[in-house]
Amino acid sequence: MTQRSEIGIGLMGMGVVGSGVARVLMQKSRHIAQQAGASVAIQGILVRNLSKPRAFEVPRHLLTSNAEDIIGNPAVDIVVEVMGGEEPALDYIFKSISLGKHVVTANKQVMAKHGPDILTLARKKGVQLLFEASVAGGIPIIGPLGKDLLANDITALRAIINGTTNYILTEMSLNHSDFSIALKEAQAHGYAEADPRNDVEGIDAAYKLAILSTLAFHTRVRASDVHCEGITSLGSKDFRYARELGYNIKLLAIARQEKKGLQVRVHPALVPQQVLLAKVDGVFNAIEIEGDLSGRVVFHGQGAGSLPTTSAVLGDILEIARNIASGISPTSSLLLREDIAIKPITELNTKYYMRLNVADMPGVLAQIARVLGDLKISIASVIQKETDEKVQAAEIVIMTHTSREASMQQAIQQLKSLDIVRNVGSVIRVEEWS
């Protein structure tokens, strides 16, 4: 490949991220050119609606509503896909690679579901596919995992990778809000969408965890492999009780290499207050990688937003542009070393926090303890939190020692069927840092 002095970008999507990318490519063109060793110019922008007014106005002649104008344009070296959603983004990415274009994408859904396939095609076609922006916005994590930390056997990965839910949980914790109030607050600030399910049910975090785990463990992890629970059933009381016990509650994405396979799960967890991840507040993200050599490394920053995501997209564009400018052509490779079994959640061993509403009468604890004991769940502490004498009800919080998830699920069913248990308020896993 020969050296080049001008590199063409085809931008697909002109939403929050696309506008940021277009703006920075134009406004910082001198800085970009210096870093790339060649000028980098937008050759076309794919939009749905040509006449829609935009936050950042680009020259009209660049806009097209026909993807072929981008993919088929010989002046386009790098296709930058920031439209989001599975289709038609996936189709465009495949076509671009097939035609020998390099691709930069911010699309977590596409990468989580089809990443290994796209990377294989890119390798075959001799082009680069980079996707730093698909996880945790402005925080460098795909790069460090695939390069700086590559000599490590990764043993565990624990992360807060959804800003919406972390904002909601922070609100619930600091302001003692209920979930529905905190969600409205997040929506008012533009941190949550009108339909928030993708975030609050943990689906967005599961996509990102699938991408990170695939890279970290060199095995194909699909979003559907991730055991996924959201934050909608947490009560504001749980935050108070957790704090009294020395914990915060966070939506954690966890992947861990165990003897018989890989644990991959997204769920709320009690996190010890002194641990760095417990201190990640608001819309911030943080990812902790544990390597056999590096020990624990934490990456913290803004996981979303126009400019932070643009920082990641531009970093990828610059990497490819530098290679084109200096005439070298590394290909994207994702080395999937082995098929590691995914362990079902029922095989998890962890500690649990449990909040129960029970009848306030003698012998109640004995009955509960018997259910747990019969299932080999050993109790670390029981605290009676509130008593309502009028209705003879009490609220108790139980912390268990390490127990098996399958047993805990059985226990919950059995506890629910006890007359003296009015309701199982919350059951939250406890994540410990040794």
Place this chain on the structure above:
Amino acid sequence: MTQRSEIGIGLMGMGVVGSGVARVLMQKSRHIAQQAGASVAIQGILVRNLSKPRAFEVPRHLLTSNAEDIIGNPAVDIVVEVMGGEEPALDYIFKSISLGKHVVTANKQVMAKHGPDILTLARKKGVQLLFEASVAGGIPIIGPLGKDLLANDITALRAIINGTTNYILTEMSLNHSDFSIALKEAQAHGYAEADPRNDVEGIDAAYKLAILSTLAFHTRVRASDVHCEGITSLGSKDFRYARELGYNIKLLAIARQEKKGLQVRVHPALVPQQVLLAKVDGVFNAIEIEGDLSGRVVFHGQGAGSLPTTSAVLGDILEIARNIASGISPTSSLLLREDIAIKPITELNTKYYMRLNVADMPGVLAQIARVLGDLKISIASVIQKETDEKVQAAEIVIMTHTSREASMQQAIQQLKSLDIVRNVGSVIRVEEWS
């Protein structure tokens, strides 16, 4: 360049880091080969003493005490310099590059003093020089700065990059120890050397800051440009008072782009307790990078130690090995865009914490306030901390509004000359996060 299936390493130095590198290259050779796409084998190891027993025993025939056996060995593709110190390491690196070898180094002193020169030579010779391990051990920071965050204009960099001093400061803060006690503790744990000056006087941190600033601001910053103050004059009381005011005390390395130039400084600072850097305890390191696009990104982990540093060295080796294996040859480039003036510390504007021992009599505060007021240093708060009635002495703590360093230095001289001031205990800059 053609593709290669075996890559030779020449290791220079077999101390804490060198032993780690040798051990991992041998024990994880299968993992390394998979990631590199070629086998990676040690062809020779430079040691001072051939017969010294070692923590990790390597085949005797690999050892040599003659650097030429490494540099001149045609089977060596990558020279890995982990001997430390300026000379002869610098000489060996120059010679290796001149002979067309790629170089990986963990040497902060060499990189801080000669980095741009070595990188220029490497570019000329068409080889790679990587140095991730020269700053913050196992934390990826050189890579992310030079790649992932490259589209950013970096506005500020604040870091805890010396584990020895952070351990000592954590001890002083948590256990109310004096400096000398905490230093002995650090030495007993192997965190401080017998001659601890390089660490406790901030010199080690200044080297690392010079390297990071050169990369972040695309201008040559020398260690001698860094205003450097150590931690030896901090009193255990300062930690108590700081905490009461809502701060921790950390040895910060700070670089900030201002209108008229670059601030680069290493000194103890009051850090607001809620800020992430305030929560970095013990021997851990953390680096906060503030970019115009990314916002603030923090990298946290183990800044030293055999395995974390080996993680960084191996990451660099793998990057070069992959390129050799796939037949491409990117060169190291360090784009020094412009000469940015270094601002003298006297031009700094910041807030100050000041602890004074004064006579306990009427009118004392008026005299102090007059000195400060005449120099346009405005007082934010004064707290009388302790009174010793026997000797009629009191201790007061003053927090100032933002003031000019030159004025503060004048003020300290004038305060010292006042009869009523028995001694200026500590003057510590306050670093605020807006």
